[in-house]
Structures are given as structure tokens and as C-alpha cells.
Amino acid sequence: METVRLAAQAMGTRFEAVLVGDDAGFLRAAAEEALELIEDEHARLSRFERDSVVSRVNRHASSGWVGVDGDFDSLLSLCDELVCATGGAFDPTVTSEAGACWKEVQRDSGRVRFLREGVCLDFGAVAKGWALDLAREALLEAGVEMALLHGGTSSVLALGAPPGEEGWRIALGSEGGASCLLKGASLGVSAPDGEAGGVGHVLVPGTGAAANEVSLAAVVCESAAWADAWSTALVVLGEELEPCNGMETAFLLSGEALDCSVGWRGDQAGAFRLP
Amino acid sequence: MSATDRRSFLKTAALGAAATWIQPELGALYALPSGKALRVGLVGCGRQGRAILAELAKIEGVSVTAICDTDERRLSSSARRAPEAKAYATHAELLEANDVDAVVVATPTHLHVAPTVDALKAGKHVYCEAPLAHTIEDAKTIATAARGATGVFQAGFLGRSNPVYKLARSFVRAGAIRDVIAMRAQFRKKTSWMTPSSDPAREKALNWKTDPTISLGLAGEFGAQQLDVLQWFTGRYPEAISGSGAVNAWADGREVADTISCTLEYPEGLRTTYEATLGNSLGGTHEEIFGTMGAVRLAWTHGWMFKEADSATQGWEVYANRQSFHNDEGITLIADATKLAAQGKLKEGVGLPEPPIYYGIWDFVKSAAEGADVATGATEGLRATVVGILAAQAVSTGERVEIDPKLFEG
Structure with missing residues (x-):
């Protein structure tokens, strides 16, 4: 068995890919293709890149309709679902002027516009997962069976399991602490302070204030985009979480200790909150 | 002249001098004039082809009506980016359907010549990716076809x-x-x-x-x-x-x-x-x-x-x-x-x-739909x-x- 590891800088973080299989050359090509897709999505979705599709929409959509391609339109459709599922706790307009919300983003067959000045899109809470989902599709099409991809350790996607293992074991928080086992699934992790600590970077839709309900939220879903969006929403929602579709597992941690052995699993509706 | 006046003068003078180099349309939303429209077909749905589809979607008045690739996976991937387009396995079928005004050729380099020449012969405007071909003979064939064509021809040299x-x-x-x-x-x-x-x-x-x-x-x-x-x-x-x-x-x-x-x-x-x-x-x-x-x-x-x-x-x-x-x-x-x-x-x-490819595509669209000078002939x-x-x-x-x-x- 060969193991190939590759990395790329995108979306303000480091994406890594670990692929396992028989042919190192094939695995490397597959990893490159997956990471190139992620880089392409960075170029399209980063609001910090002047020539991204998002920047273009943000520049012009308050003045009228802006044409977008089918993939971008699909992302907007996904956001419709995510905003609805999370009751607005996930909202791509969260960095707009206070008071703006997703309802002020209007769509019409390949076009988008904002209903007023000051609205802007920021896919920071879903873009890494969205890109990982595209990467997974490419890996599966190429014939890759065992792979782990992550973006900045907060968005993780697993294909299959390493040889002889039940899944890819992912540590949550500090080494030796809690972990979860991923197989054919994705993990999204959000914390109010992010990796670096300090100023909160998860914002509460509507107010734009930093969320501080919980210290960490981790969600396992099939889709990395859903896991990403849900983990952000859980940091915003805290204890107000309602049972939600699509989640395999959610860990909602407000205490100091991380112990996922008592985490909430599978078909139970709801999330687990550590004491 | 006070320091403030001088700064102001310098700034104004400088900007006046720089104005001759300005692209007035830069940063604006590009659109074809009312009543003008262009139906585009894409031949070659790899990474470059998909990038081009994203740029075409930005231009009001342009619709991607056809996409073509011999590779089914690439074709279906591009179909998501251009959901209104009909999908074809060969460029001959695409041209036969006759629902495009212009064709963008983004196949591998050695496969440019056939779709480019056939599309030109069919009276379509053609944008051919760079380089035009992998042999001088093919490149000359394309250039000759372009010179004798009724449609616009643009080579994809983006600088x-x-x-x-x-x-x-x-x-x-x-x-x-x-x-x-x-x-x-x-x-x-x-x-x-x-x-x-x-x-x-x-x-x-x-x-x-x-x-x-x-x-x-x-x-x-x-x-x-x-x-x-x-x-x-x-x-x-x-x-x-x-x-x-x-x-x-x-x-x-x-x-x-x-x-x-x-x-x-x-x-x-x-x-x-x-x-x-x-x-x-x-x-x-x-x-x-x-x-x-x-x-x-x-x-x-x-x-x-x-x-x-x-x-x-x-x-x-x-x-x-x-x-x-x-x-x-x-x-x-x-x-x-x-x-x-x-x-x-x-x-x-x-x-x-916008990404560099956008400006090449916009130049082509402007030439094809409005008769503007060709950027790279x-x-x-x-x-x-x-x-x-x-x-x-x-x-x-x-x-x-x-x-x-x-x-x-x-």
C-alpha cells in the first residue's frame, strides 16, 4: 500500500490530502486534481480576492441583477436549504451591515441581486465544506477508495477507512482527548475563537455580534458543506438547537473537558451538550 | 502655491496624464446592448472549458446553448455549470444542431483544428484556445480557414x-x-x-x-x-x-x-x-x-x-x-x-x-455580437x-x- 500526502493553500488556510492505494503516481494525480478543485473554489468564492465571483456579486448585486453560472447558483440553492434547516443560524449574509439577512438575496434563473445596499455574501462558513464535497466527487470518479482531506483541520472529509481500520480517527481538541471515527463522512468543527483564540470569528446573524454560546461545536454529516454550516450554526445556537436533519453526530461542548465517548450518536434527534 | 494646492495640482495633473491609459469599462458589469444576443457552444469541457463557462455566464446577453466533450464525466461536470446547454459528444453534432452563433474551442491543443475549421466553415464565430495547434501545418490550416471565414476568429492569447x-x-x-x-x-x-x-x-x-x-x-x-x-x-x-x-x-x-x-x-x-x-x-x-x-x-x-x-x-x-x-x-x-x-x-x-480569461472572452463576445475589432486575430x-x-x-x-x-x- 502506498500513502501520498499533498497540501495546498486556499481559503486562508492549509488544505491537506492523504490518499491510500496501490499506485503512488495515480494517487498523487488524484490528490492534485482534488486540491486544484479546492483552489478553483477559493478563486471563485473568496470575498478577499478581487476577481472572485463572490466579490463581483458583492460589488454589483445591490444595483441590479448579476449573472452567475450554474455551479454558483447551486451553492446559493444549498444556502437556501442550510438557512432554512438552521433557522437562520447559518446565514451567508452575516458579514453584511447589521440587520441584513438571507431573505434580501433574490435569485432568478442564473441571476442574483440584493434587495438593498449593504448586503454582501460571505461563504466562510460553508466554502471549505463545499469545496471538499467537490473534491470527494472527483476522487470517487477517479477511483480513489481511501482518502482523508481537511481544510485547516476544521473541515474534514473521509473516504473509506485506512487499511485495517474501521475509519479515520480524528482528534477533537487537544491530543489525547476526545476523538471521533470518520468513514465515508465529513466532520465540521467550529469554535467562537477559531484556532488562534482571541476575537470571535463566528458571528450571530442579524446582530453581527461574536457568538459565544459554546466553546466548540463538532458535527458529522455525509456532506462536508452541511457539516461546516451546522457546526457554525451550533456555535450560534448553543442550547437552542432543535433536532435537525442530516446530522449523524453532533458534539456541542460548553465545558472545559472534551469527552466524546458520551457524545450523541446517529438516529437520535438532537445534540449532546457536555456538562 | 501652498503645499496643499501643490499636492492637489500634482494629483490632478498626474491623473490627467494617466487618463489616456484608462480602460473606461473596467470594473463595470459588461452586457451586450439591448437587442443583441449571442448563443455560444463550448467544445472541450476540461478545466479551461469550465473556467470559460463561468465567464460567459457573467455577460448579459450571452447564453451557453451547447456543450461538447467526448468524455462523459467532463461533460456532466460542465452541464452543472451551464445547466441550460444541450450536451453533445462530438462537435459535428453540436454544429449540426445549429443552435449556436459562436463556438469556443477548448479541447486539448492537438484537437483544436477539426472543431475550429468545421465551425468556421459552418459560419460560426470561433474563439480558439492558445496555442492554436501542436503543428505548424495545423496552425496554418486554422489561420487560413479563419481568414476566409464569414465569422469572427479570435485566438486565445490573453495578454x-x-x-x-x-x-x-x-x-x-x-x-x-x-x-x-x-x-x-x-x-x-x-x-x-x-x-x-x-x-x-x-x-x-x-x-x-x-x-x-x-x-x-x-x-x-x-x-x-x-x-x-x-x-x-x-x-x-x-x-x-x-x-x-x-x-x-x-x-x-x-x-x-x-x-x-x-x-x-x-x-x-x-x-x-x-x-x-x-x-x-x-x-x-x-x-x-x-x-x-x-x-x-x-x-x-x-x-x-x-x-x-x-x-x-x-x-x-x-x-x-x-x-x-x-x-x-x-x-x-x-x-x-x-x-x-x-x-x-x-x-x-x-x-x-475579473480573472484574465474574462477579458479575452469579453473581447470575443464584443467582436462576434457587435463587430468590434478582434483582439487577437x-x-x-x-x-x-x-x-x-x-x-x-x-x-x-x-x-x-x-x-x-x-x-x-x-
Whole structure:
């Protein structure tokens, strides 16, 4: 068995890919293709890149309709679902002027516009997962069976399991602490302070204030985009979480200790909150 | 004159001077005039084809009505990006359906000729990706078909459509760096240049870039595009090319060099050095033009001018945006500087507001739908392609290639 590891800088973080299989050359090509897709999505979705599709929409959509391609339109459709599922706790307009919300983003067959000045899109809470989902599709099409991809350790996607293992074991928080086992699934992790600590970077839709309900939220879903969006929403929602579709597992941690052995699993509706 | 008045005067004077280089449409939402529309078909749905679909979707009045690829997976991937388009397995079927006004050809280089010539014969406007072909014979076939066609033909050499490059060219041609003494370009990216597939036949087709029988390698695939920029800036084409290459980064049995260098000899002793590698990414992709009073570096989305200490300082430079590169400081070339400076937003103008490919596609759409001048026609496309092909030949043989000027006449 060969193991190939590759990395790329995108979306303000480091994406890594670990692929396992028989042919190192094939695995490397597959990893490159997956990471190139992620880089392409960075170029399209980063609001910090002047020539991204998002920047273009943000520049012009308050003045009228802006044409977008089918993939971008699909992302907007996904956001419709995510905003609805999370009751607005996930909202791509969260960095707009206070008071703006997703309802002020209007769509019409390949076009988008904002209903007023000051609205802007920021896919920071879903873009890494969205890109990982595209990467997974490419890996599966190429014939890759065992792979782990992550973006900045907060968005993780697993294909299959390493040889002889039940899944890819992912540590949550500090080494030796809690972990979860991923197989054919994705993990999204959000914390109010992010990796670096300090100023909160998860914002509460509507107010734009930093969320501080919980210290960490981790969600396992099939889709990395859903896991990403849900983990952000859980940091915003805290204890107000309602049972939600699509989640395999959610860990909602407000205490100091991380112990996922008592985490909430599978078909139970709801999330687990550590004491 | 008070200090404030003087600053104000300098700023105004500078902006007035700069205004001749401004692209007035930059940053605006491009749309065809009311009543004008263009139906576009894409032939070749790889990464470049998908990138082009994204740009076409931005232009009001343009609809992508057809996409075509022999590879089903690529076709379905592109269908998501252009959901209204009908999907075809061959370009013949696409042309037969006759629901397009224009065709964009983004197939692998060695497969450009058939869809390009057939689409031109069918009366379609055609945008053909660069380089035009992998052989001089095919490139000439395309150029001949384009010259005799009723539709518009544009070759996909993007420097000629790039607003930052147009601005930089204006500076260079106006003597801002004085006499051009040397040029240099590089392409560096860490990639194996391989595409994975578990199907051997598909894998072979997808990996045409490492097939020595059909690939022009780095000199042709990237060099042709970058060298055309330098040729466009100076108006000169090479008289001879020397080159060498080796497989230094990816010893996987490939024969197409992954690390190359070329020297191109232009009239009057001017030389360009071109280097490219798939083993390292330092500095990425850029072109440089060196003059006796300054230099210009162009990196597709960005451009800078570096002044020599003894060069004259223009008034507007006092207010220009600058970026440091170790011991050097570059003046950022901002294509819509006047407007942005007047609004106090000069810094926001750093970098193009759209990807470079957008401007090539927009030029094509404007020519096809409105009859605007073609940005890069058959002759320029042929010449740039010939340079790429001969540079590739110099690299693969290791021999100096002398160029018959008649080759540039097509």
C-alpha cells in the first residue's frame, strides 16, 4: 500500500490530502486534481480576492441583477436549504451591515441581486465544506477508495477507512482527548475563537455580534458543506438547537473537558451538550 | 502655491496624464446592448472549458446553448455549470444542431483544428484556445480557414485583452522604461501535470500533455502564451531559439521535460530568456521587460513598474500604490487609476476585478455580437503559435532553431 500526502493553500488556510492505494503516481494525480478543485473554489468564492465571483456579486448585486453560472447558483440553492434547516443560524449574509439577512438575496434563473445596499455574501462558513464535497466527487470518479482531506483541520472529509481500520480517527481538541471515527463522512468543527483564540470569528446573524454560546461545536454529516454550516450554526445556537436533519453526530461542548465517548450518536434527534 | 494646492495640482495633473491609459469599462458589469444576443457552444469541457463557462455566464446577453466533450464525466461536470446547454459528444453534432452563433474551442491543443475549421466553415464565430495547434501545418490550416471565414476568429492569447497588460504596454511604448534591453518570462508550478483515471484509455486521453507525440510541453502550452506578451509589447518576433529541458522533478517514465529553459533571439540583439518548471512554484507565472530606466513585471492579475534611481519621476508617482519585493519597490499598475484615485479608493484597484480569461472572452463576445475589432486575430495567433512550437522543438532536440520569417506570414 502506498500513502501520498499533498497540501495546498486556499481559503486562508492549509488544505491537506492523504490518499491510500496501490499506485503512488495515480494517487498523487488524484490528490492534485482534488486540491486544484479546492483552489478553483477559493478563486471563485473568496470575498478577499478581487476577481472572485463572490466579490463581483458583492460589488454589483445591490444595483441590479448579476449573472452567475450554474455551479454558483447551486451553492446559493444549498444556502437556501442550510438557512432554512438552521433557522437562520447559518446565514451567508452575516458579514453584511447589521440587520441584513438571507431573505434580501433574490435569485432568478442564473441571476442574483440584493434587495438593498449593504448586503454582501460571505461563504466562510460553508466554502471549505463545499469545496471538499467537490473534491470527494472527483476522487470517487477517479477511483480513489481511501482518502482523508481537511481544510485547516476544521473541515474534514473521509473516504473509506485506512487499511485495517474501521475509519479515520480524528482528534477533537487537544491530543489525547476526545476523538471521533470518520468513514465515508465529513466532520465540521467550529469554535467562537477559531484556532488562534482571541476575537470571535463566528458571528450571530442579524446582530453581527461574536457568538459565544459554546466553546466548540463538532458535527458529522455525509456532506462536508452541511457539516461546516451546522457546526457554525451550533456555535450560534448553543442550547437552542432543535433536532435537525442530516446530522449523524453532533458534539456541542460548553465545558472545559472534551469527552466524546458520551457524545450523541446517529438516529437520535438532537445534540449532546457536555456538562 | 501652498503645499496643499501643490499636492492637489500634482494629483490632478498626474491623473490627467494617466487618463489616456484608462480602460473606461473596467470594473463595470459588461452586457451586450439591448437587442443583441449571442448563443455560444463550448467544445472541450476540461478545466479551461469550465473556467470559460463561468465567464460567459457573467455577460448579459450571452447564453451557453451547447456543450461538447467526448468524455462523459467532463461533460456532466460542465452541464452543472451551464445547466441550460444541450450536451453533445462530438462537435459535428453540436454544429449540426445549429443552435449556436459562436463556438469556443477548448479541447486539448492537438484537437483544436477539426472543431475550429468545421465551425468556421459552418459560419460560426470561433474563439480558439492558445496555442492554436501542436503543428505548424495545423496552425496554418486554422489561420487560413479563419481568414476566409464569414465569422469572427479570435485566438486565445490573453495578454492582448488584459487591461493591466494594455496599460503596461502603453507605458513601455511611451518610453517609461526607456530602451528595452532584455526580457524574461517564467512559469513555475509544483504539479505532476497528470490527470487520474482508473480507465487506461481515458487516462491516456486525459494525459495528452505528457505524451511526446502530441504535446508541445511547457514551451508550447505556457511559453507560447507568455512569449506572445513580449512580442506584442515590442512588436518583434524571434529569429532563432535555443533550448534545453530535462525530467528533473517527476521521474515517472515520462519523456516530456518538466523543467526547461529557452533563449529567444530577437532583431537588434534583444534576447528573451524563458524558463518553466513543474517542480517548484517560486514566483509563479510572470513576464518581465527590462529597460535602461526601469522594468515592468506582469503577473496576469497584477503588474508593477520598477524605476531606476536615475529615471525621471512623474508627478502621479507620488500618489501611486506601491509594493515591496525584497530590496525593490514596484509601482502597482492599476488600470482604472484615475477614477479610483478621485474616489480615494486607489488601493481597492490593485489586481484585476475579473480573472484574465474574462477579458479575452469579453473581447470575443464584443467582436462576434457587435463587430468590434478582434483582439487577437488569425495572424497574431499563428505567429504566437509558431513561436511556441519552435521553442518546444528547441527544447526537445536541444538544438538551436533558426526561424524562417516566412513562417510568420502564414
